[in-house]
Amino acid sequence: MTAVLQATDLKKHYAVTQGFLKPKASVKALxxxxxxxxxxxxxxxxxxxxxxxxxxxxxxxxxxxxxxGGLHFDGxxxxxxxxxxxxxxxxxxxxxxxxxxxxxxxxxxIGSILEEPLIINTDLSAAERKEKALEMLQKVGLRPEHYxxxxxxxxxxxxxxxxxxxxxxxNPKVLIADEPVxxxxxxxxxxxxxxxxxxxxxxxxAYIFISHDLSIVExxxxxxLVMYLGKVVEYADKETLFTAPKHPYTRALLxxxxxxxxxxxxxxxxxxxxxxxxxxxxxGCAFHTRCQxxxxxxxxxxxxxxxxxxxxxxxxxxxEARLPYL
Amino acid sequence: MSLLDVKNLSVHFGxxxxxxxxxxxxxxxxxxGEVVGIVGESGSGKSVSSLAVMxxxxxxxxxxxxxxxxxxxxxxxxxxxxxxKITGKDIAMIFQEPMSSLNPCFTVGDQIMEAIEVHxxxxxxxxxxxxxxxxxxxxxxxxxxxxxxxxxxxxxxxxQRVMIAMAIxxDPKLLIADEPTxxxxxTIxxxxxxxxxxxxxxxxxxxxxxxxxxxxxxxxADRVVVMYAGQVVETGRVDxxxxxxxxxxxxxxxxxxxxxxxGHKRLRALGGVVPxxxxxxxxxxxxxxxxxxxxxxxxxxxxxxxxxxxxxRCFFPLSASGSTAA
Numbered sequence: 001m002t003a004v005l006q007a008t009d010l011k012k013h014y015a016v017t018q019g020f021l022k023p024k025a026s027v028k029a030l031x032x033x034x035x036x037x038x039x040x041x042x043x044x045x046x047x048x049x050x051x052x053x054x055x056x057x058x059x060x061x062x063x064x065x066x067x068x069g070g071l072h073f074d075g076x077x078x079x080x081x082x083x084x085x086x087x088x089x090x091x092x093x094x095x096x097x098x099x100x101x102x103x104x105x106x107x108x109x110i111g112s113i114l115e116e117p118l119i120i121n122t123d124l125s126a127a128e129r130k131e132k133a134l135e136m137l138q139k140v141g142l143r144p145e146h147y148x149x150x151x152x153x154x155x156x157x158x159x160x161x162x163x164x165x166x167x168x169x170x171n172p173k174v175l176i177a178d179e180p181v182x183x184x185x186x187x188x189x190x191x192x193x194x195x196x197x198x199x200x201x202x203x204x205x206a207y208i209f210i211s212h213d214l215s216i217v218e219x220x221x222x223x224x225l226v227m228y229l230g231k232v233v234e235y236a237d238k239e240t241l242f243t244a245p246k247h248p249y250t251r252a253l254l255x256x257x258x259x260x261x262x263x264x265x266x267x268x269x270x271x272x273x274x275x276x277x278x279x280x281x282x283x284g285c286a287f288h289t290r291c292q293x294x295x296x297x298x299x300x301x302x303x304x305x306x307x308x309x310x311x312x313x314x315x316x317x318x319x320e321a322r323l324p325y326l
Numbered sequence: 327m328s329l330l331d332v333k334n335l336s337v338h339f340g341x342x343x344x345x346x347x348x349x350x351x352x353x354x355x356x357x358x359g360e361v362v363g364i365v366g367e368s369g370s371g372k373s374v375s376s377l378a379v380m381x382x383x384x385x386x387x388x389x390x391x392x393x394x395x396x397x398x399x400x401x402x403x404x405x406x407x408x409x410x411k412i413t414g415k416d417i418a419m420i421f422q423e424p425m426s427s428l429n430p431c432f433t434v435g436d437q438i439m440e441a442i443e444v445h446x447x448x449x450x451x452x453x454x455x456x457x458x459x460x461x462x463x464x465x466x467x468x469x470x471x472x473x474x475x476x477x478x479x480x481x482x483x484x485x486q487r488v489m490i491a492m493a494i495x496x497d498p499k500l501l502i503a504d505e506p507t508x509x510x511x512x513t514i515x516x517x518x519x520x521x522x523x524x525x526x527x528x529x530x531x532x533x534x535x536x537x538x539x540x541x542x543x544x545x546x547a548d549r550v551v552v553m554y555a556g557q558v559v560e561t562g563r564v565d566x567x568x569x570x571x572x573x574x575x576x577x578x579x580x581x582x583x584x585x586x587x588x589g590h591k592r593l594r595a596l597g598g599v600v601p602x603x604x605x606x607x608x609x610x611x612x613x614x615x616x617x618x619x620x621x622x623x624x625x626x627x628x629x630x631x632x633x634x635x636x637x638x639r640c641f642f643p644l645s646a647s648g649s650t651a652a
Contacts, residue, residue: 219584
């Protein structure tokens with residue numbers, strides 16, 4: 001199995017002004033994230049708002065440049081500070097956004113939305129571009145007559161199909177989906193998820209699937225990365241994570257996800273309070289302010305990501321075997 | 327006598343030539359101490375029907391009903407002023423987006439005190455003490471300092487707690503929560519739902535929980551009302567309805583959830599979208615999307631049938647094994 005995309009210790013720190021004459025503070029939006037993504041596989045990134053999921057998407061698509069850390073694409077190290085490298089990577093790593101009502105230009109017809117990436121990145125003729133756009137429309141389940149319509153004439157699910165088509169126009173190897181179905185209704189959500197899975201099989205796409213809905217993640221992902229305050233707290237394959245979640249935060253997330261069938265419900269672990277501000281993160285383990293298994297070590301020492309039972313976990317309580325089994 | 331008794335409530339929008347029924351003859355009862363869930367996709371009329379109960383539908387919207395009674399008192403014949411004494415006091419509502427339902431120009435304390443002033447009066451000092459007690463009750467940390475906070479200084483979960491404090495300020499007998507957790511993270515969603523259910527039990531309130539999240543309703547509600555394109559298609563007790571859905575739409579919604587497809591690659595999606603104002607089909611409104619539809623479904627509109635506690639609007643309701651009689 002070949003790794004398509006490999007991230008090593010990615011960091012993004014933003015400088016924020018705190019007020020006149022005060023020194024600038026640094027927000028660690030992303031603080032050391034590493035993962036390996038294989039062809040035709042899906043890596044899901046989960047966590048609450050503010051945990052750095054979308055910052056990760058911005059770094060991987062090179063909308064933002066990482067403060068530290070490196071990217072390997074197809075086994076080759078890529079220097080993200082060189083414009084030529086950035087340009088070639090952007091063709092290979094595409095993104096679809098959360099809200100299809102905001103991500104499509106209302107003044108452009110679907111045809112020109114789909115052809116724009118080709119105009120910028122290739123030297124195809126107008127006729128060839130149109131042919132490619134029509135082919136792609138069909139691939140995502142739309143009809144040729146949609147080519148000359150405007151975005152407002154489509155429903156949310158159809159718009160998300162258009163966004164997916166645009167993302168695939170340059171035949172990328174990696175598609176980053178930032179909450180692609182959270183703005184859609186349940187029945188439409190299932191249609192779009194099915195489309196994403198079909199396309200993955202057909203085109204051997206690798207997905208980075210950012211979501212906060214664990215029941216969707218359970219369905220679509222191969223591996224799961226759980227993030228909290230810019231750091232990875234648990235990184236495991238899907239079966240391990242959903243059958244034996246270890247990190248207290250992962251357990252709390254799973255237990256908070258509502259389930260239809262009573263037999264699938266697990267005892268609710270109620271998290272106190274909210275995620276702390278990344279401007280002023282807690283000392284030690286970032287999760288210790290909300291964790292029920294906290295002790296003095298957690299408050300002082302930041303846990304490292306250590307492989308335990310086939311999963312990478314950053315938690316003192318897990319290493320010290322202080323956690324009760326589920 | 328039921329707390330709320332709605333019979334054949336309809337809401338029309340549009341002009342005389344082109345009337346559009348956003349809500350079509352829905353009937354609903356809520357008892358004291360009962361949690362009723364209303365589920366449906368966007369455009370199914372969930373929010374409009376609750377706004378109609380609150381008396382918040384403005385011109386050109388037109389509300390008609392055979393009965394709209396709160397504690398036996400008919401609301402439609404009341405004068406504006408008399409009705410306003412009930413809504414906001416005995417019937418309160420929580421809206422979907424806490425961030426935009428709070429007034430950005432006033433402090434949290436002022437906004438809660440306003441609700442108390444309108445319905446209960448009292449001196450400023452008494453109102454302040456009451457507001458503080460409410461903030462404590464909904465679990466806001468450091469309520470004294472939060473009294474003078476503006477909405478932009480609060481997180482989404484905190485704002486929703488403030489909205490709940492405002493809604494329960496006058497000890498309502500019926501609380502309508504319209505997608506109270508849609509904009510929130512799962513862990514915060516669990517906190518807010520637990521808070522709502524605690525308050526509901528303490529005060530023996532009737533609670534109408536409107537949401538598109540079937541799993542949330544399955545966990546929180548006693549009875550469920552499923553809506554589609556302005557009509558109630560199925561009602562029943564929560565465990566029965568989710569275990570043995572009788573309407574094809576309920577079945578399709580449940581099937582399209584990732585939870586129901588564990589072990590399968592593809593989700594069983596329901597094709598198409600909810601019909602809009604101008605493309606309502608003749609006959610059963612679900613017929614173009616229904617896999618069991620017959621010629622009768624396409625020409626004739628079904629009416630709700632079955633015992634009062636388990637009504638279905640379908641000619642061929644599903645049996646317990648999940649197939650139709652046709």
